[in-house]
Every structure is written in C-alpha cells, then in structure tokens.
Amino acid sequence: MNLHTSPCNLCPRECGADRDAGEKGYCRADSSIYVARAALHYWEEPCISGKGGSGTVFFSGCNLRCVYCQNHEIALGGAGKPVTVERLAEIFLELQDKGAENINLVTPDHYVTAVAKAVRQAKEQGLFLPIVYNGSGYEKPEAIRSLAGIVDVFLTDFKYMDASLAEKFSHAPDYPERAKRALHEMVYIIQNRPSDMDAPGQTVDITSDFKHPALCFDDNGILRRGVIVRHLLLPGHKKNAKDVIRYVHETYGESVILSIMNQYTPVCGIAERTDCKELYRKVTRREYEAVVEYAIGLGVKNALIQEGDTAKESFVPAFDGEGV
Ligand code: SF4
Known part of the structure; x- marks a missing residue:
C-alpha cells in the first residue's frame, strides 16, 4: 500500500484527513x-543518551493520545512550531554540531514520510549520527518498512498486550496486533541490509537467517544499531506488563533490549477520568520489583531497569521551542 497524507493513511487510524489541504487528522x-523542542537530552536509556546527550527532536501531535500521556502538552498538538523539511534537516545537523550522540526522533509516527526525507537530506549534507526512531509502536508495517536504510535504532514502545486496556487508555483496541507486526518489521529491518529487503508490504519471515548482528554498540557503549522495546508499567497493571515482557522475550530473546520503565507520573487532568482511577497514583516499588523479578525469572538478560524515584514531572523537558 502506498503511504500518503491526503487522504492520510500513514498510521493504523487511517483517518483520511486531507492534510495537504490543511485539515488536521486524529493526530x-x-x-x-x-x-x-530540539535539544540534547540526558534522560533516555544510557546507551542512547551517553555522555554527550541524545539529540532529541520532539514532534507535536500523536496518533494515540493516551489518557495518561507523559508528554500531553505536545501530544495534543498544542505546542510546537511549524518547520519545513529543509529546516528539519538543518536542526539535525545543528544537534550533531552540539555533540549529540544520535538524532532521536520522538513521536515521529505521523510525520514518517517527511522525517525520512529530512534525514536523507541531512545525510547528503554530512549527517553521520545514528538515527533513533522513538515511536509509539502503533504503526503500519509499510511505514516502518519505508525507514529501511534510514533508521539505525528503533526505540519503540510496546504498551499493551491487553486489547481492552488499549481501548480504554488509547482508543486503539488493535494496538497489540499492530505493535506485534510493527516490531517484526523493525527487527527485520535492523538485521537485513536495505538492498536485501523484500518489496514493501510483503510478509516478513522473522525466522529467516539475519545478515547482521541484532545489536551493535560503539566503543563508548552507544547503541549504533538495534531495537529497544520500552514498556512503561502502569499502576495496577502488572499483568499487562508481564504479558508484554513474555511476548517480546519469547519472540525475540536477546536480539532486542527490553527497557522496563517505572516513571509513570499522574498527569494534570487524569483525576477527571473517573473510569481510570487506577492511574491517579504512581507505580509502587513493590509493583515494579514484581515485574522486574518476573522478567528475570523468564531468563531475560538484555534488560534495562530504572532505579530510584524516576517518576517526577521534572524529567519531562520544557516544550518551549528550544532549538527549533
Ligand atoms: S497519521 Fe494522523 S492524519 Fe494520518 S491517518 Fe494517522 S491519525 Fe490520521
């Protein structure tokens, strides 16, 4: 299927907005x-932030708009300045000049075609950093496949295995199946050369022999190529977390890194959602430890866990247009 923005079919919503004519989509x-915001960011996983900081580019809008979104200020599209593809390419190069370890595209899903163009342009102008695609996991396989040869690291969410939770919190009951398929594409892309890719949309055989190591680090421990699967533990939802971890581990073993996150913070406005009362509080230490112990019990070795009190709003950067 061809990807286009009018009528828009870039993401699984396929809401059909006439974006080229100025109509806004669900995202x-x-x-x-x-x-x-486009700035160095030091609070990603250590193999992403490194010493120099990750060159994060936060895009406004989101195709999921979860009720608990930790970046709700931008997810609803309220913050952000319009930029052209040319300016976006310049922003990548400016981050490189500032010493960024990589270019980290945060919630780029609804701009996937434009972002790919900007990366290509920046590479022609000297961009050499790894490109990190930091998405929601709610993606179309065609969109992920279009990033072959462009993206080096997929830093992707896997939020739900429970379709009813995906419906309740993100209005996307198809999230589990979408995320599974998208993750298959990501792993395939990372482990196969672009020139060896099948035609877009073709079924991926993830059991085939891969041509590259699954994870590749530089001498400073920065991930140069690979897939990190993030799961943000939600209060009261250990089972969902365990189901995600089991699926990812049983399917991909040590070829991906699992990042199990405890930093959920109740956001302003969540208290108005009487149907989401469990989200009014932070995750307890006991809940988080139970999920981490479960992962260890399964035999997960490639995992990143968070220590201490990471559930603070101060870890959310200011979306003030810096670097744009
Ligand atoms: S990317 Fe946005 S406009 Fe396009 S289909 Fe998805 S929600 Fe609709």
Missing part, C-alpha cells in the same frame, strides 16, 4: 511538521 497534524 492533530496537518501539512506542516510541528516541532516542540
């Missing part, structure tokens, strides 16, 4: 690319 994106 709140129209014909422009909106960026809320």
Whole structure:
C-alpha cells in the first residue's frame, strides 16, 4: 500500500484527513511538521543518551493520545512550531554540531514520510549520527518498512498486550496486533541490509537467517544499531506488563533490549477520568520489583531497569521551542 497524507493513511487510524489541504487528522497534524523542542537530552536509556546527550527532536501531535500521556502538552498538538523539511534537516545537523550522540526522533509516527526525507537530506549534507526512531509502536508495517536504510535504532514502545486496556487508555483496541507486526518489521529491518529487503508490504519471515548482528554498540557503549522495546508499567497493571515482557522475550530473546520503565507520573487532568482511577497514583516499588523479578525469572538478560524515584514531572523537558 502506498503511504500518503491526503487522504492520510500513514498510521493504523487511517483517518483520511486531507492534510495537504490543511485539515488536521486524529493526530492533530496537518501539512506542516510541528516541532516542540530540539535539544540534547540526558534522560533516555544510557546507551542512547551517553555522555554527550541524545539529540532529541520532539514532534507535536500523536496518533494515540493516551489518557495518561507523559508528554500531553505536545501530544495534543498544542505546542510546537511549524518547520519545513529543509529546516528539519538543518536542526539535525545543528544537534550533531552540539555533540549529540544520535538524532532521536520522538513521536515521529505521523510525520514518517517527511522525517525520512529530512534525514536523507541531512545525510547528503554530512549527517553521520545514528538515527533513533522513538515511536509509539502503533504503526503500519509499510511505514516502518519505508525507514529501511534510514533508521539505525528503533526505540519503540510496546504498551499493551491487553486489547481492552488499549481501548480504554488509547482508543486503539488493535494496538497489540499492530505493535506485534510493527516490531517484526523493525527487527527485520535492523538485521537485513536495505538492498536485501523484500518489496514493501510483503510478509516478513522473522525466522529467516539475519545478515547482521541484532545489536551493535560503539566503543563508548552507544547503541549504533538495534531495537529497544520500552514498556512503561502502569499502576495496577502488572499483568499487562508481564504479558508484554513474555511476548517480546519469547519472540525475540536477546536480539532486542527490553527497557522496563517505572516513571509513570499522574498527569494534570487524569483525576477527571473517573473510569481510570487506577492511574491517579504512581507505580509502587513493590509493583515494579514484581515485574522486574518476573522478567528475570523468564531468563531475560538484555534488560534495562530504572532505579530510584524516576517518576517526577521534572524529567519531562520544557516544550518551549528550544532549538527549533
Ligand atoms: S497519521 Fe494522523 S492524519 Fe494520518 S491517518 Fe494517522 S491519525 Fe490520521
């Protein structure tokens, strides 16, 4: 299937917005690319942030708009300045000049075609950093496949195995199946050369022999190529977390890194959602430890866990247009 923005079919919503004519989609994106912040960021996984910081580019809008979104200020499309593809390419190069370890595209899903163009342009102008695609996991396989040869690291969420939770919190009951399929594509892309790719949309055989090591680090421990699967533990939802971890581990073993996160923070406005009362509080230490112990019991070795009190709003950067 061809990807296009009018009528828009870039993501599984397929909401059909006429974006080129200025109409906003479910994700709140129209014909422009909106960026809320482009700056060095030190609070990603250590193999992403390194010493120099990750060159994060936060895009406005989101195709999921979860009720508990930790970046709700930008997810609803309220913050952000419009930029052209050319300016976006310049922003990548400016981050490289500032010493970024990589270019980290945060919630780029609804701009996938424009972002790919900007990366290609920046590479022609000297961009050499790894490109990190930091998405929601709610993606179409065609969109992920279009990033072959462009993205080096997929830093992807896997939020739900429970379709009813995906419906309740993200209005996307198909999230588990979408995320599974998208993850298959990501692993395939990372472990096969672009020139060896099948035609877009073709079924991926993830059991085939891969041509590259699954994970590749530089001498400073920065991930140069690979897939990190993030799961944010939600209060009261250990079972969902365990189901995600089991699926990822049983399917991909040590060829991906699992990042199990405890930093959920109740956001302003969540208390108005009487149907989501479990989200009014942070995750307890006991809940988090139970999930980590479960992962260890399964035999997961490639996992990143968080220590201490990471559930603070101060870890959410200011979406003030810096670097845009
Ligand atoms: S990317 Fe946005 S506009 Fe396009 S289909 Fe998805 S929600 Fe709709």
